[in-house]
Amino acid sequence: xxxxxxxxxxxxxxxxxxxxxxxxxxxxxxxxxxxxxxxxxxxxxxxxxxxxxxxxxxxxxxxxxxxxxxxxxxxxxxxxxxxxxxxxxxxxxxxxxxxxxxxxxxxxxxxxxxxxxxxxxxxxxxxxxxxxxxxxxxxxxxxxxxxxxxxxxxxxxxxxxxxxxxxxxxxxxxxxxxxxxxxxxxxxxxxxxxxxxxxxxxxxxxxxxxxxxxxxxxxxxxxxxxxxxxxxxxxxxxxxxxxxxxxxxxxxxxxxxxxxxxxxxxxxxxxxxxxxxxxxxxxxxxxxxxxxxxxxxxxxxxxxxxxxxxxxxxxxxxxxxxxxxxxxxxxxxxxxx
Ligand SMILES: Nc1ncnc2c1ncn2[C@@H]1O[C@H](COP(=O)(O)OP(=O)(O)OP(=O)(O)O)[C@@H](O)[C@H]1O
Ligand SMILES: [Mg+2]
Numbered sequence: 001x002x003x004x005x006x007x008x009x010x011x012x013x014x015x016x017x018x019x020x021x022x023x024x025x026x027x028x029x030x031x032x033x034x035x036x037x038x039x040x041x042x043x044x045x046x047x048x049x050x051x052x053x054x055x056x057x058x059x060x061x062x063x064x065x066x067x068x069x070x071x072x073x074x075x076x077x078x079x080x081x082x083x084x085x086x087x088x089x090x091x092x093x094x095x096x097x098x099x100x101x102x103x104x105x106x107x108x109x110x111x112x113x114x115x116x117x118x119x120x121x122x123x124x125x126x127x128x129x130x131x132x133x134x135x136x137x138x139x140x141x142x143x144x145x146x147x148x149x150x151x152x153x154x155x156x157x158x159x160x161x162x163x164x165x166x167x168x169x170x171x172x173x174x175x176x177x178x179x180x181x182x183x184x185x186x187x188x189x190x191x192x193x194x195x196x197x198x199x200x201x202x203x204x205x206x207x208x209x210x211x212x213x214x215x216x217x218x219x220x221x222x223x224x225x226x227x228x229x230x231x232x233x234x235x236x237x238x239x240x241x242x243x244x245x246x247x248x249x250x251x252x253x254x255x256x257x258x259x260x261x262x263x264x265x266x267x268x269x270x271x272x273x274x275x276x277x278x279x280x281x282x283x284x285x286x287x288x289x290x291x292x293x294x295x296x297x298x299x300x301x302x303x304x305x306x307x308x309x310x311x312x313x314x315x316x317x318x319x320x321x322x323x324x325x326x327x328x329x330x331x332x333x334x335x336x337x
Contacts, residue, residue, distance in 0.1 A: 007241045009270060010251045014262035018125040021258065022133055025111040025121075027141075028296035031100035039094055039101065045209040048094070051087060054205050055098050055171075058085050059105040062139060062169055084160070084170035086145070086202035088177045091327045092211030095173035099141050102171055106139035114144045116289065119152055120258030122159070131159065137168050144292070145174040146324075147182040150191060157194040160201055170201065175323040178202060184320025213334045221309035221329075221336045224302060229271040232302035238268030245275045245305065248290075249283050257289040264290075267299045275305035277313045284316055288328045295331040308332040 016024075027034070036056055041048035061081075087095045103112045111134060113121070122130045134140060140163060147153045160170060174181070178199030182188030188195065224232055233240040243251075255263065264270070278284040294301065301308065309332055312325040 007239060009241045009243050009248055009263055012263045014255075014259055016124075016259050016262065018121065018129070021117070021121050021124055022111075024261070025113045025117065027096075027100035027103055027112045030296055030298050031097060034097040034100040035104065036098070036101045039097055042209050045093075045207075047089075047206060047208045051098060051205050051207045054085065054203070055087075055102050058169075058171065058203075059102055062106050082201060082203045083164040083168070084172065084202040086178060086199075086204045087171070087173045087207055088175070088204060089173075089207030090175065090209065090211070091323075091330045092213045093207045093209040094212055095207060096143050099143055099171055099173050103139065103141045106169075108138035110137055110139040110141070112141040112143070114292070115142055115146055115152075115156075116144070117258055118142060118159075119155070120256060122155060123256075124258075127155065127159075131162055134159075134163060135166050135168070137163070140168055140170050142170065142172040145172040145181070146176065147185070147188070147191075147195070149186050153182060153188075153191045153194050153198075157198050160198060164201055172202065175327060177206070178204060211330050213330055219333065221303075221307040221333050223275070223307040223336075224304055226273055226304045229273060229302050229304055233269050233271050236268040236300060239266060240269045240271065241267060242271035242273065244273045245303075248272060249278075249287065252286040252290055253283070257286065260290050260293040261297070264293050264297050264299045267297070269300040269302060270294070272301060272303040273305070275303045275308055275311060277306055278311055278316070279313060281316065281319075281321070284312055284325065285321065287311070288321075288324050291328045291331050291335075294335055299335070301332065301335045303336065308336055 036052055036059075039048075039052055041052055087098060089095055100112065103110060121133075125133065147156070163170060176183075179195065181195055181198070182191065229242060233242070252260070278287065309329045311332070312329070316322075317325055
């Protein structure tokens, strides 16, 4: 039987210029329809309706109040009005949905990206140029805010300070409240001053709730046999790929995570052979970043081996990146069903 020439993810290793990275700072396609009206607050968790209200008020200040000007009835905004809003909450409670809705409401020049995308932009352009590019924007949205190391911490503290000083308003989402950022990842206690300065820029809103994705999805990732992958992929219209899990991991180690979006762009589904439990943290974190991009682009996964909701070992789930792994699992369940 002639071997099918299924495409491979390994042939997709794109370069991205700083200008292309800047142009890609918009919400992922998945959130094209995300508005404040399409967000359905769960009555069991009042913080959801409160979050919508806060986001709406923030949006109104952006459109009405201008750069720190007057609000309704010419009342000056209080001196303690913060430049930012920070949505902290569990997986799938709609933080990114609200952030994308807010971005859409913001007037003028605005950016939307994940924390990783902003750090990559600074890496590609250099700090001064990245600031120059973003300064003067009315609004900057930072999804999945996190601090992985001292370098990020110093850079973000400075960047947000400069943007806020020139009137840019900021919104961020995270699975971690600002005062706990960095915990278990690096010696965050040595950076309390920076982390405190960061968190003071934001009005913090905690959103509780259940994972919305699980409202209509089975609770487990589906795995198939090796020889069923092609059949599984045939159910999707559009380009698909097949790769060995280990080969994908090696590939991911050679591409910067900010470019993973280019690896998965335009695909309907990816096949992965021989998934196994990960034991190396760097592999696991890269795989998380890859899953995020699959999820944003709504690229489905057909996989053999260990079910993907068991890809992170117990030891990893107990460590400082626990929430990240749990979120990836929630996404993998959605993508394999
Ligand atoms: N209350 C809601 N009403 C309508 N749609 C929702 C609601 N909550 C979540 N969704 C939808 O569910 C999906 C998951 O939500 P979203 O990605 O915004 O969650 P999240 O809080 O950012 O999760 P994560 O922590 O995994 O990033 C999205 O498609 C979003 O539009
Ligand atoms: Mg999100």
